[in-house]
Amino acid sequence: EIQIASLLKSSELFPIPQSVKLSYGTAGFRGDAKLLESTVYRVGILSVLRSLKLGSATVGLMITASHNKVSDNGIKVSDPSGGMLSQEWEPFADQIANASSPQELVSLIREFVEKEEIMIGEKKKSAEVWLGRDTRPSGESLLRAAEIGVGSVLGSVAIDIGVLTTPQLHWMVRAKNKGLKATENDYFENLSSSFRCLIDLIPVSGNDKLEISKLLVDGANGVGGQKIEELRGSLSNLDLEIRNTGRDGGVLNEGVGADFVQKEKVLPLGFGSQDVGMRCASLDGDADRLVYFYIPSESSDKVELLDGDKILSLFALFIKEQLNALDDDKEGKQSRLGVVQTAYANGASTDHLRQLGLDVVFAKTGVKHLHEKAAEFDIGIYFEANGHGTILFSESFLSWLVSKQKELTDKGQGGSEEHKAVSRLVAVSNLINQAVGDALSGVLLVEVILQHMGWSVQKWNELYKDLPSRQIKVEVPDRTAVVTTSEETEALRPLGIQGAINSEIKKYPRGRAFIRPSGTEDVVRVYAEASTQEAADSLANSVAQLVK
Template sequence: MDLNGKKIPYGTSGCRDLAENIELVIKEIAMFTTYLSFIEKQAMGIMITASHNPIQDNGVKIIGPNGEMLDEENSSKLNLFINDPEERARMDEMFSVGVFDPPSHSQIFIGGDNRPSTYNLIRLCIEGIQSVSLTDDFYTVYMDVPTPALHYYVYANNNDRDNHVSLKKMFGPDYYTQYLASVYIDSIRFFNKMPKRNYENVIAFDAAYGVGEISPNIIRKLRNILSIVQLNEQCAGVLNEKCGADYVKTYKKFPICCQDTSNHLKYVSFDGDADRIVYYFKKPNGGLGLVDGDKICALFAKFITEISLTVGLIIDCKVVQTAYANGASMDYFKNTLKVKHSLVKTGIRHLQDESKTAHVGIFFEANGHGSVYFSYEIMDLITKKYTHAMKAENRNLKSSQIIHLYNFMKMVNPVIGCAFSDMVCVEYCLQYFGWSIQEWHQIYNDKPNCLLKATGIDRTQFTTNDNETMLDEPKELQLFIQQLCDKQQGVRAFVRPSGTENLVRIFAEANTPEIAEEVGNKIKEEILKNYAS
């Protein structure tokens, strides 16, 4: 492996770059993951995707034995292995001993999205595994699979180890989505006697031309309770190009596949690998009304806290967000719902870790990546109450409510943010409240914000505090940002280095869009003026 002085950092969400650059490190990443699987004596995953990035990019995410992102300690070791010549030489010497006979239950699940470059990267990944593993059946490849599905396969395999061979045969690109659809169909029957009020069960769906496209079989299964219109089938498009959750969230524009579909009331976009989701609708003036990860988080928090209060469940519930969360959402959680609230570093791994400090942790990034954590203690309690409620001849309000909470818990992805899981959970909550998307949108009014990038910057110059709301270095830049914010009421801004790309991200929030953009642009100018490479 010769990077010619280039560094390809492995961050909290893996590494991403041009596909040809990922080719330089994929074998080493595969060897490292194989070695870890030997040590852990459990399955691990290698997901080849660049998520919402352009089609010419690609990337790699390692999935740990628990089905979550690779832990921080091993991420740091892998980063050194890829980018530090001395560490690489030491690891190469260890691997040069020869191939190993894998321990029982050790295996690698390889997943890939639908980028043209993914196929060659999977080939190189297999070469890396074969250079370490003695057996050819040590790995299983899943093509065109959503990232959350591969996370779930690793989790399910390691939690049902006696049945892991039959599970491997059962898994496939649609297996997890089929499972969630079945749970949703089974759960929705409990709404038969409830008035729908303003709930609308038609979705105009954009999969960003990625692996989250819902199969015709699943659409047929759902059609009597949830009608899904596949927008990507109505016009040609390119993966993540003017479409998908990131495009809608960043530019607040309708995807290219939605231009002639003004009759739909409710739109949903996934990103290219189907771990992010946003909802949106067309305003009377033709503009886009965005319902992002913050409001998905708010909907779930309202659902869980209201039911818990009704049935008398004493639950330690916490909402976990990042500094990118809209300030109005933070006010809603603290002052309206009155739930515990934490801000953590960007990266789903940090949100998940913090969510586990409560019985129930609702964790979401504003970009639409998130899920809900239920502790084993609470899952057991809810399951026991559900079993009792289902046996009751005449169900009262409390027993009906606990059934709804149990159904929601079963639809949640237990290990990672999953767009399809979040979508069926959202639809369940909206039907529970009888809300239209507009009513959901109005639970609080978003503060305007501005998101910018500064490229051509050495991101290692920038370090932040624990929750990334302030820069530790450069101190002069933090002082500049603080002075800008202090000039006008309601202004909030921060700068942070990207976790996967060599650039700096800028966020500015204010009472008007104009002020937010002005503050964001001034910070960007300051960075380019004084910190460009």
């Protein structure tokens, strides 16, 4: 039985602002921070119900609006697995966020609790919710609202873990529920020890050992820059210079960060002609996205971008190299490596991956969709072009690897190529965040692979050449008027628009274009690629005209 009186009382503290319609969207609730208190409070309640439903497992709440502007904020739920909130619960999240009165809120909750058979108030086990936030100034008061939401359901505990990156919180929630050490320090130790392990496994070929060149990091003036600074002390074999940490007056995501660099393809603030040719990396505002870039010449502010697709290709090559070194056939065990992309992946990257003989599958935009598909492989690598991605190892494949490692050691083959390959794969599974895309673990894996290959950033960039592309946002009165197929590559509504888009596409060699409503912003997104930049721009613009 829920304590109606106390719920009614606390929800009266958080009246819902007029005229906002909220949707859980691609990545939780987002919007102007000033309008979000009631939403965050309500998601606090939801998180307790989620925990109770799952046997009082720990659930996470992250307060962030990622790459969006500093005055925005948002909230997303980490399920006990460390993954995104189960999509089955999203409609309930939408309903309670939009309930217009405390009475309506309480009755929706009662109904849901009954339907889901959630037991509230059982003394023996209380729900536990871990709360994290990024560096946004609005985060602190929103966190208090979440705490009140959590506390309004009997027998629940909210624990404030402080300022974190999104992937740190997901990692910690996952570790906690697996009964592993789960503090922020444990997270850092895990990163530095698995990085060290991969460094030690780099083949030494004497003469061509690459001198370790400096990596310049753009921290988006957010939490990622600060955390990578904390991590730096425990890393050897890596020379980092961190800029845009937010401590020198820069504004979060303004002219900086992974989203800016990927979309605009120009250099972020804090970088200039003195950095020509240097290897640079940009994180986004909550450090779950990573892109690399370098400045090709002094004469322009354009950058050569190495986006999520290119990071995916680098990871895939490295993993494939290790899998090839396994004596698979004898075991009768064929390992399955798969990669997952979205419609935003550059066409040239997909061609490249397929030429490598890889199994490439497509998912809808939003990491929850990519993650699900990647989890079907023994090793599944997923990346969005914007730099969000990771590598998933299935439990069964990982335990096979671990027993193989031991078996080879016991047979006295600890120094064999096969043993090294197995050890590298095990280390990658520890280094790379198994819960969500993580810019910090991503940087470390890119850096160690480049050292392993003896590659510069320019050499890496030559894996394939991106097709010129353009993305634009179109503001429309109602973005839900655009409805797409499940692959998101064809618009079903407004009626007739897809036919018009197709006629535009036909005018351009290697032309491809699609539209979809954003799940995080009030816009319709247009993507176009073609054989030249002018053509991609022109295709994007004509499609945008059709949307307006």
